Amino acid sequence: ILNVEQSPQSLHVQEGDSTNFTCSFPSSNFYALHWYRWETAKSPEALFVMTLNGDEKKKGRISATLNTKEGYSYLYIKGSQPEDSATYLCALGFSNTGKLIFGQGTTLQVKP
Amino acid sequence: DGGITQSPKYLFRKEGQNVTLSCEQNLNHDAMYWYRQDPGQGLRLIYYSQIVNDFQKGDIAEGYSVSREKKESFPLTVTSAQKNPTAFYLCASSQTGNMNTEAFFGQGTRLTVV
Numbered sequence: 307i308l309n310v311e312q313s314p315q316s317l318h319v320q321e322g323d324s325t326n327f328t329c330s331f332p333s334s335n336f337y338a339l340h341w342y343r344w345e346t347a348k349s350p351e352a353l354f355v356m357t358l359n360g361d362e363k364k365k366g367r368i369s370a371t372l373n374t375k376e377g378y379s380y381l382y383i384k385g386s387q388p389e390d391s392a393t394y395l396c397a398l399g400f401s402n403t404g405k406l407i408f409g410q411g412t413t414l415q416v417k418p
Numbered sequence: 419d420g421g422i423t424q425s426p427k428y429l430f431r432k433e434g435q436n437v438t439l440s441c442e443q444n445l446n447h448d449a450m451y452w453y454r455q456d457p458g459q460g461l462r463l464i465y466y467s468q469i470v471n472d473f474q475k476g477d478i479a480e481g482y483s484v485s486r487e488k489k490e491s492f493p494l495t496v497t498s499a500q501k502n503p504t505a506f507y508l509c510a511s512s513q514t515g516n517m518n519t520e521a522f523f524g525q526g527t528r529l530t531v532v
Contacts, residue, residue, distance in 0.1 A: 312460075337517040349422075350508075352520030395460070399517025404468040405476065406451060406512070406521060410460035 308332070310398055310409035318415045319386050327412040329379040329396030337401035339379050341370055344411070345392040386416040420445050424509050424524035431496070431503070431531050439494045439527045441509035447522070449515040450492040454478065455506045467492055468515030496529065504531045
């Protein structure tokens with residue numbers, strides 16, 4: 307079973323702080339890396355899908371980078387807001403098998 | 419509205435009984451997935467299907483079965499062979515099985531064995 311590791315497991319920050327999480331993986335034999343946000347009582351929603359080494363994606367205050375050679379992806383949130391409070395999941399997609407494998411998630415709590 | 423519908427939201431089952439969780443999508447997606455979440459753990463892949471009439475075991479398929487007779491439907495049966503079935507179950511779909519498109523999720527079914 308492939309292990310997709312996310313760190314930290316949980317994070318508490320103050321409103322306005324910038325923060326980042328890590329998704330690390332042992333293999334580069336995947337096709338795409340996905341980031342999802344999962345708010346309480348809602349369904350997970352996609353933030354980014356990245357396929358290339360060195361790929362960077364941005365959506366508002368949230369951005370992500372991918373380094374397939376060293377086996378990690380970073381998710382950055384600039385100026386955290388209380389509405390950013392959620393669990394952030396990363397997942398590896400394997401086109402040869404069709405599998406989408408998730409990490410354990412990082413739970414972010416932003417205090418007003 | 420297009421989306422994925424899981425039903426029921428809450429399900430109670432007696433030990434020894436099989437139970438089927440429904441997942442329907444009207445997004446015309448080829449690929450569908452079933453995940454299980456336990457407290458303090460991430461999403462673990464049970465079964466997945468890249469195309470109608472085909473499906474593969476995920477990492478924790480023992481005690482579960484699926485079918486994919488229609489493109490829009492991917493029901494999951496939790497059998498009596500599943501030793502610890504109490505969990506939160508999430509269904510997802512994506513446009514294709516080649517992983518370069520995002521997955522869309524249902525709202526989940528919480529199964530409790532009583």
